[in-house]
Amino acid sequence: MTTLAEEVLAGSRLALARLLTLIENEDPQGEAALDRLFPHSGRAHWIGVTGSPGAGKSSLVNRLAQAFRRPADGSPPRTVAIVAVDPSSPFTGGALLGDRVRMRDLSGDPGVFIRSMASRGALGGLARTTPAVVQALDSAGFDIILIETVGAGQSEVEIARLAHTVLVVEAPGMGDDIQAIKAGILEIADILVLNKADLPGAENALRTLRAMLELGRPPHEETAESLPVVWRPPLVPTIATQNEGIAELLGHIQAHAAYLRQSGGWQVRDRSRLQTQLEELLQTALLKRWRSSLPEGQYQQILTDLQARRISPYQALHSLLGEPPLPQSIQRGSTALFNA
Amino acid sequence: MTTLAEEVLAGSRLALARLLTLIENEDPQGEAALDRLFPHSGRAHWIGVTGSPGAGKSSLVNRLAQAFRRPADGSPPRTVAIVAVDPSSPFTGGALLGDRVRMRDLSGDPGVFIRSMASRGALGGLARTTPAVVQALDSAGFDIILIETVGAGQSEVEIARLAHTVLVVEAPGMGDDIQAIKAGILEIADILVLNKADLPGAENALRTLRAMLELGRPPHEETAESLPVVWRPPLVPTIATQNEGIAELLGHIQAHAAYLRQSGGWQVRDRSRLQTQLEELLQTALLKRWRSSLPEGQYQQILTDLQARRISPYQALHSLLGEPPLPQSIQRGSTALFNA
Incomplete structure (x- = not known):
């Protein structure tokens, strides 16, 4: 008799799909299997693809998957998993439509696995379970x-x-064009892609994006060995529907992976992600443990006092934790700053 | 000598602006002042306005503010605060541009206060501080x-x-049109607005939105007194730039407020928001307290073991909390379900 985790490790796609469903449903059995698989994780290259709706991300992702499967430079094919996080509801057809397109382009290739995550109305759940889903695919x-x-x-x-x-x-x-590019998004870009580069306005958009990249760039620094110690996000025009620019994009992705491994950035991102995950688990567990030690009536009473504005959130916090409230001196301090 | 909180209560706009800056910077002095102001909160009507980029939300919000200031039915003017949460960076000009338009439409009216929150790259901070900013405006x-x-x-x-x-x-x-409307967004709509209703395609968009509303509607229920116990989100066409449909929209907003007060929904939303706020404070405080009781070396060692995949996140959690790991029986349970 084999466990679900063992079946996943043995390459069963069916077992993998079952595991992902358990994880999405936040089933403890999924967590247990994921935990068992964890030692096998940490080897995959995680590539995030984000951007404005309508930018053609799905087509681009499909083309990238195909390129990884049949590298133009003759290197061995890589296996690819795609996680499409789509907050559209099933009844709008968004996620389903995307899947149908994917199926046409990628079906029949056993080296490609596709998972769409639609929210079905549970907006918070997506963010909670996506890291676990990716980790499962990594372990697989x-x-x-x-x-x-x-x-x-x-x-x-x-x-x-x-x-x-x-x-x-x-x-x-x-x-x-200007408002569409959120700086928050630009700041996280390791590679900036202008897709649909055959559309009118492409030259203008490229110019704007290049200017924004220049603005956001740190000054050029070099190590003694003349290796760049900072990554300069390249701007890559593509036409995914015609497979143009994909090979060049793949080259930049591979260069970024090499840069991360050389600079230690790979380990930094890995550790930071694991730390975030652990701290989320800890926060939930600590709150649960603390709540179970508290009489339910006391908690509800504090909420009622809060709603009646008899106490403030911080007073509620300190009362629940059995701590003295904020010293008045802090409030006086703030006053002293602003009053003559 | 008066405190910052007292100045805010006395109506000082300057003190209010200072308080909001302290809150946005997550300064403890801001928290202290906010706590002092808390008993004065809970009276404002909080109206969220969200939707696709480019739908004309800023113009609509400006028109609504003007309508609340000079009600068409001759009722007394209401004071209005606007919080514009814009993840655009200052250098894209997004938030600034919006402000300039607002200033033109609303400046010089002491009954209107406007606050733009741009992220300046700190994506997480917006979500954390916005509720506190709104609460401060409520208290003011x-x-x-x-x-x-x-x-x-x-x-x-x-x-x-x-x-x-x-x-x-x-x-x-x-x-x-179909993909643009996220079901997750539709599900939270109390009122659905089709702005720019003079553009080509408006009839088609109205039809689609109406169909989606019908699909999402719960069956009609009535109480003994024949009052509707569910709110049916109305679909309101507007042309904000020409001030068309604004009076009707205002009527729906006021009807929704009346519905919430009658149905008890007002209290439910208030309590649920305060509970979320309190639990976030608790989680952070509990994690901090627990971390301070733990030797730093032990925590870093566990992170290192995690990164080396020697232990899993759940093993790390249970080891840190001094609990036994997940029993094997759970994993066997999951196996039994899926294996013959």
Whole structure:
């Protein structure tokens, strides 16, 4: 008799799909299997792909998957998992439509595994379970994991940030060019892609993006060995539907991986991600443990006092933790700063 | 000598602006002042305005502010605060541009206060400090607080969710109509607005939105007194630039406030928001307290073991909390389900 984790390690796609469903449902059985798989994780290259809706991220991800499967330079094919994080509901058809396109391009290749995560209304759940899903795919032995998110919002950006390499994808003529490019997104870009580079306005968009990259760039620094110690995000024009620019993009992705391994950035991103994960587990566990030690009536009473504005949130906190409230001196301090 | 909190209560706009800056910087002095102001909060109507980029939210918010200032039905003017949450960086000009438009429309009215929150690269900070900023404005005595977010992402949606009343604003021809409307956003709409209703495609967009609303609607229920116990989100076409549909929209907002007060929903939303706030404070405080009781070397060693994949995140958690690891029986349980 084999465990689910062992089946996943043996390469069963069915077992992997079951595991991911357990993880998405936050089932303790999924957590247990994931924990068992954890020693096998840490080898995949996580690539986040984010950017404005309509920039053509899905087509680009499909082309990248195909390129990793049949490298133009004749190097051995890499196995690829795609995680598409789509906050559209099933009834809008968004996620399903994307899947149908993917299936046409990538189906039949056993070296490609595709998982769409639609929210089904549970907005918070996506952000919570995506890291675990990617970790499961990493443990299952995929070389490359492409994480595609609609990068207009903070949480989507944070999901993309999980990755070793972050691609930010824009397209010309997405409404107001200047407002469309969020600085928060630009700041996390390891590689900036202008897709649909054959559309009108592409030259203008390239100029704007180049100017923004120049503005955001740290001064050029070199080590004694003349290796760049900072990564300069390249700007790569592509036309995913015509497979143009994909080989060049792949080259930049591989160069970024090499840079990360050389600079130690790979380990830094890995450790920081694991620390975040551990601290989230700790916060939840500590709150749960503390709540179980507290009479339920006391907690509800404090909430009622809070709602009636009889006590403030900080007074509630300190009362629950059995600590003295904030000293008046802090408040006096703030006053002293601002009053004559 | 008066405190900053007292100056805010006395109506000083300068003191209020200083307080908001302290809060945005997560300065303990801001927290102390906010805590002192807390008993004065809980009276404002919080209205969240979210939706796709380019839907004309800023213009709509300006028009709403003007309408609240000079109600068409001759009722007394309400004071209005606007919080514009814009993840654009200063150097893209997004937030500044929006401010300039606002200034033109609303400047010189002492009954209107405007605060733009731009991220300056700190993506996480916006979500953390926005509720406190709104609470400060509530305590400062504004009747209406309009919270405007670019609602394409999860966190922006969560910010809008703070509100008593959530407006979701769309416009015709925003790329692919069907994909643009995220179900997650539609689900939080108390009022759905189609702005720019004079653009081509408006009829089609209205039809699509109406169909989506029908799909998402719970069956009609009535109480014994024939009062609707569920709120049916209305669909309101507007042309903000021409001030069309604004009076009707205002009517729906006031009807929603009346509904919330009658149904008890007002209290439910208030309590749930305060509970979330308290639990976030508790989680942070508990983690901090627990960390301070732990030798730093032990924590770093566990992180190193985690990174080397010698232990798993759950093993790390249980080891740090001094609990036994997950029993094997859970893993066997999951196996039994899936193996013959």
